[in-house]
Amino acid sequence: MLEHGGRLRAAARRYGIAEAGWLDLSTGIAPYGWELPAIPVAAWARLPELEDGLEDAARRYYGCESLLPVAGSQAAIQALPRLRERSRVGVISPCYAEHAHAWRREGHELEALDAQTAERELERFDVVLVVNPNNPTGERLTPQTLLGWRARLAERGGWLLVDEAFMDCTPQQSLASHCPLPGLVVLRSFGKFFGLAGIRLGFVLAETALLDRLNEWLGPWAVSGPARALAKALLQDEAGQTVQRQTLLRDGLRLETLLRDCGLPPAGGTALFQRLLRDDALALHEFLAARGILTRLFTSPPSLRFGLPPDEAGWARLDRALTDFSKERP
Template sequence: MLEHGGRLRAASLRYGIALANWLDLSTGIAPYGWPLPAIPASAWARLPEQQDGLENAARDYYGVSNLLPVAGSQAAIQALPRLVRNVTVGIVSPAYAEHAAAWQREGHKLLEISEGAIERALERLDVLLLVNPNNPTGRRIEPQRLLDWHARLAERGGWLVVDEAFVDCTPEHSLAAFSERPGLIVLRSFGKFFAMAGIRLGFVLAQPALLEQLAELLGPWAISGPSRVVASALLQDHAGQRVQRERLLVDGERLAALLGAQGLTATGGCALFQFCCTPRAAELHEFLATKGILTRLFSSPSSLRFGLPADEAGWQRLQQALALFAKECP
């Protein structure tokens, strides 16, 4: 199993700090949401049914005609490599590590490439996969460049797979509107923007034929009845989405400013996290953890990813801990 952010119980055991006393900035998940709808008893008692409105609500939210709900975009990440055989896959790196692991697991040839190497590598690829905005760097590639790459791949039956887990605050950068084009597959996460990672819900946007293959592979009842009720309501709550988007954008800028004021100028990021490259990443990660603040550490490059604090107390706690690090570990 690959390591991920959010392993709070493991951190609690390692550092001897109770779960309730942690400030978890390790995940890039929105730290606040909004009131949830009541769940009827029938959602618990009956098998889920597709005619309950979830698909329609999601189509409206993403602005598409065809999509497939999945048990978190992770389910699609693991299943997509099983729909093809013996292909060459280029993954723009660094990236969310589960992508590379899934394609390698199915025996495909994997090339980890930089953004600058895509043009040179494209003719050798059957599949180009990238995260946009990137996780963990926050780097964003403009839609037209992505569509140009897709067109070149699609000419010979290739795929462009774009993981848009962090794009909800900037939907103008999404390729959702183009997802019916042959060979274009867009993955969307529900839990990050809506602050509901535990619901385990994501969506695949693509041509109907590919979605049918994926649905057959994943099997029936992939999404629980209660999850479908909650997600349907939130996907239709346009006022709540607007408030959430505005707050996250403001807080993303605040986090970048806070880090910069403490000598940690962000080298990338988006509304949900900031990314800082520093040779002292491991040292700072350890120092913050001893103070009950969990960040996401990366070794290549040496860097930290900071998620958003949930409240003012969290903002002050992070600022004070960073100031203390600068004082005690100059």
């Protein structure tokens, strides 16, 4: 299994700091969210039923009529490669490593690409995979570019697979409203924006025929009753979504400014994370970890990803640590 952020228990053991003593910035998950509504007892006691309003709420939220809830977008990442015969897959890289891992495991031929190569050589591929905004770089491709790729791929029965896990703060850049165009598959994560990664919920937006195949492969009751009930309520809470979006955009800018002011200018990011591209990324990671601040370390190329602190105490703690690092390593 690939490594991910959020492995707080492992960090606690490695550095000898109790879990409660950590400031965990290793994920791109919103560190705050809603006061959660009560979950009906029936959601716990009965098997999930589809006619509960979740799909309707999601259709309104994403602006798309053709979607399927899944147990986290990770479930779709693992399943989609099984729905195609052996294909040549271009992956706009670097990106979330589970994508390439899943396609390679199913025997597909993979090639890492940049956007310029994809534009020139798209006809060499059956599937092109894009994380937009990119994780971990924060780079974005315009809807116009991606829709052009989609059209070229669809002419040959190909797919454009777009992972929009970090798109909720900038919905105007989403391709969700263009589904179900032929050959377009969009993945959306619920937990990151809503600050509820543990709910394990995501949505696949695509043609109905493809969703039917995916649903059959995943089997019945893929999403739990409590998850469905909670997600329905939050997807309907437009006022709460507006506040969350504004807060995350504000704090994303605050994190970018803090890093820059400490002499550590980010190489890119989103409202939910910032990325430092540095040769001494490992040294900075270890420096912060020794102070109970966990970041996400990448080795190729050497880089760190910082999530958002959850409160003012966390912001002050990060500021002190980064200031100390800058003084020690001018």
